[in-house]
Amino acid sequence: MTSSSTDLDDAGVALAAARAGAEVVRTLYGRRLARIDKGGGDFATAADVEAERTILGVLHAARPDDAVLGEESGRHGDPDAERRWLVDPLCGTLNYAAGNPLVAVNVALRTGPAAVADPFSGEIFFTDGETARVRKGEEDDTRLTPTSAGRLVDVNLDPPFPSAPGFRAVDLLAHPGFAERFQPRVLSTTLALAWVAAGKRAAYVTDGADPSASVHFAAGIALCRAAGCVVTGIDGTPIGPASRGLVAAADAETHRHLMSLIRDPH
Known part of the structure; x- marks a missing residue:
């Protein structure tokens, strides 16, 4: 961070933090890294921990009074603070540890501004809460434009499956109506939300x-909303404490079709 970092708006802070975390993830890629067991088959690597430490350093320097929730280190700052950042320093840890570069670095302020960095393409997807853009390089910003033309739908198949047996993602992929309209993809990282x-x-x-x-998910959801995507729970209701899951679609027609498949799994 530079001496002028406190002059950045919240979107700029999110972008700077995600970029710094992505640099760590990219630098450590391919190395033999220590794993930290988190239970249930989940783990973090030294890259997760170092990227989060770097991101928190950026956030604390730019917004010292804000609270932060980090995936690896937990809560920081005033628990009653109105402003809270959500940090996932390496989404796709299993991919990363296996030598698969499909990962994301997620930084989001609960009120909307957010950034998702792809450490390997150099793209940083970001939003001020109103518009969504992608930056590659220093100042080359392009507005994000969702489209369903490619017909690719990314589905998270990672357990657990809390809505089963009513909903299981694997059943959606097996639905005859899904194959008629869409092609499945499984990134196993929320980079897919930025791609929507x-x-x-x-x-x-x-x-x-x-x-x-x-x-x-917070950063990707913020991007999708700002880009004009349709975002709901898998039950079609607005996402929130009472909703289940997430469907983020490029347009209303795609969302309606997916909801019909989810509601009629046979």
Whole structure:
């Protein structure tokens, strides 16, 4: 961060933090890294920890009074603070550890500004809460334009499956109506949400608890909303504490079609 970092707006802070984390992730890629067991088959690597430490350093320097929730280090700052950042320093850890560069660095302020960095393409997708753009290089910003033309739908197949048996993502992929209209993809990282906002995916579907409060999903949701995507729970209701899962679609027609498949799994 430079001496003028406190002059950045919140979107600029999110972008700077995500860029700094992405640099760590890119630098450590391919090395033999220590793993930290988190239980249930989940783990973090030294890259997760170092990237989060770097991101927190940027956030604390720019917004010292804000609270932060980091995936690896937990809560920082005043628990009653109105402003809270959500940080996922390396979404796609299993991919990364296996030598697969499909990962994302997610930084989001709960009120809307957010950034998702792809460490390997150099793209940083970001929003001020009103518009969504992608930056590659220093100042080369392009507005994100969702489209379903590619027909690719990314589905999160990672367990657990809290809505089963009513909804299981694997059943959606097996639905005859899905194959008639879409082509499935499984990135196993929320980079896919940024790709919905950017028109690289028609939609993204996942199960789980309130994604808007999750370090994994908050930044991608903010991007999709600012880009004009349709974002709901898998039950079609607005996402929040009472909703289940997430459907982020490039347009209303794609969203309606996916919801019809989810509601009629046979």
